[in-house]
Amino acid sequence: xxxxxxxxxxxxxxxxxxxxxxxxxxxxxxxxxxxxxxxxxxxxxxxxxxxxxxxxxxxxxxxxxxxxxxxxxxxxxxxxxxxxxxxxxxxxxxxxxxxxxx
Amino acid sequence: xxxxxxxxxxxxxxxxxxxxxxxxxxxxxxxxxxxxxxxxxxxxxxxxxxxxxxxxxxxxxxxxxxxxxxxxxxxxxxxxxxxxxxxxxxxxxxxxxxxxxxxxxxxxxxxxxxxxxxxxxxxxxxxxxxxxxxxxxxx
Amino acid sequence: xxxxxxxxxxxxxxxxxxxxxxxxxxxxxxxxxxxxxxxxxxxxxxxxxxxxxxxxxxxxxxxxxxxxxxxxxxxxxxxxxxxxxxxxxxxxxxxxxxxxxxxxxxxxxx
Numbered sequence: 001x002x003x004x005x006x007x008x009x010x011x012x013x014x015x016x017x018x019x020x021x022x023x024x025x026x027x028x029x030x031x032x033x034x035x036x037x038x039x040x041x042x043x044x045x046x047x048x049x050x051x052x053x054x055x056x057x058x059x060x061x062x063x064x065x066x067x068x069x070x071x072x073x074x075x076x077x078x079x080x081x082x083x084x085x086x087x088x089x090x091x092x093x094x095x096x097x098x099x100x101x102x
Numbered sequence: 103x104x105x106x107x108x109x110x111x112x113x114x115x116x117x118x119x120x121x122x123x124x125x126x127x128x129x130x131x132x133x134x135x136x137x138x139x140x141x142x143x144x145x146x147x148x149x150x151x152x153x154x155x156x157x158x159x160x161x162x163x164x165x166x167x168x169x170x171x172x173x174x175x176x177x178x179x180x181x182x183x184x185x186x187x188x189x190x191x192x193x194x195x196x197x198x199x200x201x202x203x204x205x206x207x208x209x210x211x212x213x214x215x216x217x218x219x220x221x222x223x224x225x226x227x228x229x230x231x232x233x234x235x236x237x238x239x240x241x
Numbered sequence: 242x243x244x245x246x247x248x249x250x251x252x253x254x255x256x257x258x259x260x261x262x263x264x265x266x267x268x269x270x271x272x273x274x275x276x277x278x279x280x281x282x283x284x285x286x287x288x289x290x291x292x293x294x295x296x297x298x299x300x301x302x303x304x305x306x307x308x309x310x311x312x313x314x315x316x317x318x319x320x321x322x323x324x325x326x327x328x329x330x331x332x333x334x335x336x337x338x339x340x341x342x343x344x345x346x347x348x349x350x351x
Contacts, residue, residue, distance in 0.1 A: 012195070013119070035124070038195070067164060070154075179310070179311060
C-alpha cells in the first residue's frame, strides 16, 4: 500500500530525510514541509541523494514553506512537484497512510 | 567596572537554524535587539542553516507567521555592525551572498557613510573570530 | 480594557496597547492621548507617524535610543534628543508614542 512520508527537518541538521529515503518503499511518496523544504533545492550537498531517490519514490514540496523562506519554486530539483495546502490534503487522502519523520 | 567606566566585552550570537521551523531565529533576534542597549562589542554569525535566516524575498503570508526578516535591516540602527556569514555554509546549500539581504550601517565617525555589515568568512577565519569572544550565545 | 471610539470597540492588552495593530486609526491615537489628559499636537503626530513608518519598514518598534537617533536624522537635531522627546511623551517616548501609534510595546526599553 502506498504510503505518504512527510519530512519536516532540514537534512543539514537531522538525518530524518536520510532515514526516510532509506526506508520508504518503491512507489511511496515523500512530502517535504517546514524546515524540510530546503532538501528540495537544487545545488545543495543533498540534491544528488534526493534526485537518486526519485527513481522509485515521488517527491513533493510544500510551496508556502518555500515562500516563507525565500526559496524559489523555480529552483527545486527537477521532478519535485510543488503543492499548496490543498495539495497536501489531496496527497494525504490519496495515500493509504501518512508517516511523519520528525 | 571602575569610575563608571564600562567594561566592554565581546558578545557573539551564533545563529545556526533555519527560520520559522523552530523559534530559535526569532528568539535570537529579539535577544540581540534587547541586549543592544548595553553597549557591548556585538557580532552575529550566520552559519549552517542559520544562513537561511537572511534569505531575500521571504513571504510568510501563507504559513500564517510573522515575517521577521525585515528586522535584520534595522540592526545597523542598533549599532550592530559585524555580521559574519560562513562561506562553506552558503556553498553547501548552493547559495551565494547575492541570495541574502544586503545589510548596512551608517558610520557616525565617517559622515554617516553607509558601510557593509556583512563579512563573508571562511570556516577557518570564523573559528578565529569565535576564539576571540568573551561570550558566545548559541541559537 | 477595550477602547471605545465612534461607537466601535477596540481590544487592548492590560497596559492599553492595541491588540491588533491593523485596526489602528488616527482617531484611536487621539482618544488614547485625550484619556491620558494630554491631547496630541503636530509635534506628537510627527513622532507617532514616524513610529508607524518605522514599524512598516522593519516590523519592530524601535528602542528609545534608536528612535532618538532616527528622529534627529529625519526631523532635525533639535528634535533628536531625549529632552525634547520626554517633554512630548513624559511616560517614556518609545513606550507612550508606540501605544498611540498602535504598535506593540517596544521590547526591553522605556
